[in-house]
Amino acid sequence: MPKRPRDDEVLSRFPERLKAILADRRVSQRHLAYELGVSKQTVTNWMQGHNEPSLRNLCGIAHLLGVAPGELLGAVDDPASDRVEEAAASLLRELTSQSAGEAVRSLQAAAPDLLDVLGRAERYVRDLDRRQDR
Numbered sequence: 119m120p121k122r123p124r125d126d127e128v129l130s131r132f133p134e135r136l137k138a139i140l141a142d143r144r145v146s147q148r149h150l151a152y153e154l155g156v157s158k159q160t161v162t163n164w165m166q167g168h169n170e171p172s173l174r175n176l177c178g179i180a181h182l183l184g185v186a187p188g189e190l191l192g193a194v195d196d197p198a199s200d201r202v203e204e205a206a207a208s209l210l211r212e213l214t215s216q217s218a219g220e221a222v223r224s225l226q227a228a229a230p231d232l233l234d235v236l237g238r239a240e241r242y243v244r245d246l247d248r249r250q251d252r
Contacts, residue, residue: 131192133167139183139190154178173240 140150147165151158154175163169171179180187 130167132170132190133165135190135192136165136179139185143183145183150179150182153182173243 140147147161148158151161154161156175160169164171176187176190180190183190
C-alpha cells in the first residue's frame, strides 16, 4: 500500500494542481470565483497558497473542473481511493444532470444526512488544523 502523505504535503500541492488544471481546462480565476460564489481574491489566495478552500469549495472546484478532489490535491495514487473518488464524481454528475427537485429527492433517498456528515467532516478537519497549530 502506498505511503499516505502528510496533510501539509498534500495541501502544499493544491495551488500548483489548481493552476495546472485551470490552465488545462482554460478556465479563468474570475470564472471559477463566479461559479463558486466567492471573490476572485479568494481564488487568488488559494492559488498562492495563502488560504485553503473549505471542503464544500474543494468539492465545488472538483465538480466544476471535472476532476476528483484527490486530483486537485495531488494525492498519492491509491486504486481504492480512486474508485471512491470516481463513484463520488459519478454521483455528483448524476445529481447535477437532474432537475433540482429530482436531485433533492435522490439525495434524500440515498443519504438523508449527507450534508450533516459533510459539515461534521469539515468541522473535524478545522479542529485538527487548530490542534496542529498549537
